[in-house]
Amino acid sequence: MVIFGACGKKQADNPLLGKFDTPFEVPPFDKIKTEHYMPAFEEGIKQHDADIKAIAENKEAPTFENTIVALDTSGALLNRVSIIFFNLKSVISDDKMQEVAGKVAPMLSKHSDDITFNKPLFERVKAVYDKRQTLGLNTEQNRLVELIYKDFIRAGAALDLQKQDQLRKINEKLSLLGVKFSENLLAENAAFKLVLDKKEDLAGLPQGVIDGAAATAKEQKMDGKWVFTLDRSSITPFLTYSSRRDLREKIYTAYLNRGNNSNKNDNKAVIKDILKYNLERSRLLGFNTTADYILDINMSKTPANVFKLLNQLWTPALNVAKKELADMEAIAAKDGIKDFSSWDWHYYAEKVRKAKYDLDEEQIRPYFSLENVTKGIFYCANKLYGLDFKQINNVPVYHKDVVAYEVTEKGKHVGILYMEFFPRESKGGGAWCTGYRQQTNINGKFVAPVVSIACNFTKPSGDTPALLSMDETETFFHEFGHALNGLLANTTYNKTGYAIPTDFVELPSQINEHWAFDPEVLKVYAKHYKTGEAIPAALVEKMGKSDKFNQGFATTEYLAASLLDMSYYTLTDVANLDIAKFEKETLGKLGLIPQIAPRYRTTYFAHIWGGGYSAGYYAYIWAEVLDADGFELFKQKGIFDPATAKSFRDNVLSQGAADDAMAMYKRFRGAEPSLEPLLKNRGLK
Structure with missing residues (x-):
């Protein structure tokens, strides 16, 4: 044509x-x-x-x-x-x-x-x-x-014409600033590599981690060496197992300082401008702060409601984290460490877990091959919602790592699912779910969705397949919950399909995490990649006993990032803002202990500087109140109870933004959510 x-x-x-x-x-x-x-x-x-x-x-x-x-x-x-x-x-x-x-x-x-x-x-x-x-x-x-x-x-x-003209200029500047932030962060991620060429530098690392680093080195034409990057699938195992404290400090410091190195990729000036123009736009539109503007269309409605929830959780989470720190410092002291630091946390947390629960993550990985976890996820989707997944090779893909599935229900086409799992230099970090086509049913013409999941998991190495950590497994279940939201959508219009409030959109993803390590589900999919043997009951029991392990740390680092986000976007004046000073003062006022860094520091906090979660990172914990409360119903009725699954599908998964979020939740649950299940799940009560 x-x-x-x-x-x-x-x-x-x-x-x-x-x-x-x-x-x-x-x-x-x-x-x-x-x-x-x-x-x-x-x-x-x-x-x-x-x-x-x-x-x-x-x-x-x-x-x-x-x-x-x-x-x-x-x-x-x-x-x-x-x-x-x-x-x-x-x-x-x-x-x-x-x-x-x-x-x-x-x-x-x-x-x-x-x-x-x-x-x-x-x-x-x-x-x-x-x-x-x-x-x-x-x-x-x-x-x-x-x-x-x-x-x-x-x-x-x-607005009047003069204010509309102002708004045009602001919107154009913000659009370019978002692009600039992303480019800087991608460049910073690619700029650092921990290149090791001596075997003694690998002390403490499991063989699978070593093999993965060798494979990364080979990809980057450094045969015979070992390369660790700032991708979570690379840095987290290194921090967890490397007994070389100096190298842990080196890689973690590089991770924490992304976008904050006073070089051409520095993000501090970009962030200050993002805050400035967002505040100007919010004021033009009649709001006192950017957070007031953003939250007006979310479930939370106001910054006060968000701060109330976060502050309710902050003190109990920090108290638990301090107890966790004391346990680790006791072990670290035996190694002669008197200045326990943030790059020590993962390493000694793993030692505490092994001592308390006789549980080593490397014992678990062989039962969580990517292939088996995928089967487990598909099994749950079939049991809950009747979906079947058939891998297909006749559709074009955007990269050789992508696998495609046709999704059906009782033989009827539901949609297409793309998935790809491994890091690349040209790929963003983290994990996310998106769509290449949205479901609609306008004027009786049904359009089936095309959904896509992208992750950055541990790569296969040699003859060993990709073996996922518990965190990676949970992440996969999380993103698949988003995928179910897209695949099972049954709205009529475009807008009512996608305009889901930020603090409600995480409910489908987070509730799906609950099936990942349920003993009933583990029996089905957690099988040793070599022998096919099901995960031993004793190991499952240990996993269950340790499920609240390190939750003080996990909750505190998350809340610190959420409160940092809200603190930036509730500012009423950013003219003389010093980004580094503001971050330090904000975390200091919270009483965050120096051994814990926020999950995302300011200069690489992509979620909030153009990633759709400005004044919205709290949404994960807001939605967790819903998912913890909602899963209580599944536990009461049975985790695969057909009636409960149908109610969740009909009232939440399929509805998009077709009604008020709380109204949809209450139709599923029968009441507004309680905070108690979340506190219980995280071991904060």
Whole structure:
């Protein structure tokens, strides 16, 4: 096909612009090249502009269908191109992809503002909103009207022209700052490598960890050496097992100082500008702080409610962490260590676990091969929701590591699931779930979802498959909970499918973690990768007894990051802000002990500087109140009870943002959540 773009220049065939001629109409990853994105973005914006013009200039009176649904379905091409580009930028980013991101960010910002500030369009939306109670709309339709109207208001549609012009400039700057932060962090992650060339440097490390480091070295053309990186799957085992305290300090210090090295990748000035422009935008829109603006559409509603929850947990968590520290210091003292530091925590925590519970993580790993954990996850999804997963090889993938599955229920197609598990230099850190196509059912046309999971797990080494840690196993179950939310979605519209409050979106992922180490589930999937022997009952018992181990540390480091996030975004003046000083003072006021660093320090806290969790990192613990309370029902009825699973699917997993989040939760649980199960699960009570 041949397409003419906005500039009238003839464009070559572009796989992003036509119908996807692929199985299940998944993106044609094998045909997409970097040079295809800019023409596709330009054409997508052009088509979206035409859609908006048609809605705004419609001579008919505004109705739910010709205004609200028309808006919800507008810009289909631009939405498709954006989803593909930004998802792929997270997993295969390079200089060319970053260059495109830098160019397209201000384009998309301007385009979004052009829609928001289109006065005739907003008047039509407002007209439907004002009479929504008289239109006979169902719950989801009414919710769609409210979400779209609120989007316009929160984006400045009701401001005067002068303030709208200010907002345009702010939005453009923020779009570029988010790109810059991500580029700096990716560069910082890639810049550090702990390269070891002496066997004595490997003291304490299990053979599997050593083999993994050798494989990483080989990939980076350093045969005969061992390389450890700042990826969690590399640094965490090193910190846990290396008896070389000097090397633990070296790698952990590098990890903590990412984006804070006063070099070209330093993020402090970027962060200060992000805070400045976010605050300016929030003030323009009538909010005192950025947190007030952001939380207004979340379950929590106000910063005061968030601080109340976090502070309720802070003191008991810190007290438990201090007891954990005392246990470790006693052992460390025998090694002659009198200045116990943050790079010692993982190492001595593992020693305490072994002493208290006779449990060594390396005893566990052989039973948690990636293949077996995947089988366990699929088993749970089948038992709970009737889903089947069949690996397929006839769909294009974006990288050789990606595996694809067709998901079905009683033989009926549900969706496509992509998964990929291992770190690369061009890939973001951590783990996440996203989608390349959202489920919708507009005007009776059902569109099946395409969901994707990306992780950074321990790699296979030689003949040894990828053997996951307990943390990695739990992470996999977590991300798969998000995947279930996408695969089982059954909403009608685009907006009601994805506009889930930040502090509710983690409920499906976190409740799914509860099945990971349940003894009933472990019997099914936790089998030795060599012998096929099921995990011994004695080992499962030890895992159960140690499930609250180190929870003071885990909770405290998480809460410290959450409180740091909220402290930044409740600032009312950032003009003279010193980032390093503010972080130190904030953590000092909390009483955080020096042996614990926040889970994310300021300069590499990607969640909150453009990652969708600004003033929102608390969402994980907010949702944990829900998931701990909700799983109590499964425990009462049976963890695979069909009626309970159906209720969770019908009231939460399938509903997206089709109703108020608390209303959906209460329909599932029968009451508002209690804090008690969370305190009990974390051993804080």
